[in-house]
Amino acid sequence: MSSITTRQAPRGFSAQEYMTCLTGIVWREGLRFLHQRERFVSALVRPLVWLFIFAAGFRQVLGISIIPPYETYILYEVYIAPGLMAMIQLFNGMQSSLSMVYDREMGNMRTLLVSPLPRGFLLFCKLLAGTAVSLLQVYAFLLIAWFWDITPPPSGYLTVLPALILSGLMLGSLGMLISSGIKQLENFAGVMNFVIFPMFFASSALYPLWRVQEGSPYLYYLCEANPFTHAVELIRFALYGQINWISLAVVAICTIVFMIGAILAYDPSRGLARRGPAGGEG
């Protein structure tokens, strides 16, 4: 029998332990994603329906003038591709939030949160894992879109990566923040109606904002204030090897604010603790 009966000196955690934890969480998220093939398919079908059907129908209705970052007249399909990439990430971020609620109900969240590593770090790993999954989805979409004549410069596939990581983190942390307030799985329908749809439609994903401004200045201001607009523009410019500095700033600031909010919401002394037992048991 060993005799560790006295208090052990605190030893903290090494950088390697942090890395092991991070890779472990990303690895598990990846495995889960591979096991849920229908999730992958539906994540791809959604933007492709928009691209193949909606864009084809709308091509004749909406003329797109030459606006940065584009240097020539472009097809409507080409215009909405970055918006659809951001949409994939928006859904993925909210779905990760769904999985947080699901995890919390199923108890998997408990496994994560009893890890001795700092809770903020654990949630950050979870966000990175969700973002990594969204990158797989986005690149799969880009591959199919390439056959549909959406052909950004080859270097664009690389330059868009940091933009996608940042926007993925922003949308993921927004989802996490929302998930901390959701008690029931069914409330995801509410998230669809009150978060996903308004964010997506009141943005530059489907139409350039100058066209919106012509129709309704108020809607224009709303779109300008929508962080999702800036995620779309950040991706759009990065896909053509350019940086939209305003969008970069907005997305970066929103990411930090949402992430801090989510970490605070999952802090036991502030968030969950005040709301009673998880999963309804006493």
Place this chain on the structure above:
Amino acid sequence: MTSPAPITEPREAPGPDPVIVPALSIDRVSHSYGPRRALMDVSFNVQPASFTALLGLNGAGKSTLFSLITRLFGIQSGRVGIFGHDVSKSPGEALRLLGVVFQPRTLDLDLSLTQNLLYHAALHGISRREAAARSAELLGRIGLADRAGSKVRDLSGGQMRRLEIARALLHRPRLLLLDEPTVGLDVKARADIISHVRQLVTEQGIGVLWATHLFDEILPGDDLVVLHQGKVLARGPMTRVVAEAGAQDVNTAFMRLTGAQTMPGGGG
């Protein structure tokens, strides 16, 4: 557990501490969900290498207590220490010495046994190679080595529980919490799990807190904490608690203790 045991306060000064620190110390812990009081002034200790049964009916506050010890909820009042580390102040040091088996199943059903264990090891910062070695060893010990690659979904209830216990031991904790781990299992699986956990106490010196409402899981050598409606009604060596209640067995003792509590005007 020696009751009423003084709670040993950890000393802030570095250096060897000669005082024997309890594996788990619960010190005047109270918790409310809004107006509903789930725990009232709960205090008890779990000593290293001891088996402490936390006996209470459903709704007695056992799960709330577990959520506080594992830091799922913040502690509203009182103090929880694991080997002297305050759960609120140094959660990392406290949680690293703690293994937990929650009442609801918390395994990834679509992942294999090994994958579940490796994920848990990663959460504790255990390197992949070390984790693989420990997983193989633990799977062998619980008799599931040949199932290492199968999906957890295909296991029986008893096997899942054994896997969860193995997972809780992966980071070599000194304190193990189990929240009604035998609920829903058949007689054989129950007996296997109880004897396995008792072995951990005697052979590895792990302190165990075993929450249950099943009287037959408690043996005369155990320590006992009787929790009822959020209050500790009795604590101490099982034989003493039974004797003090003027009863012959745990069952009668529990009925007398809780009956007195719920009688009109009784219990103050």
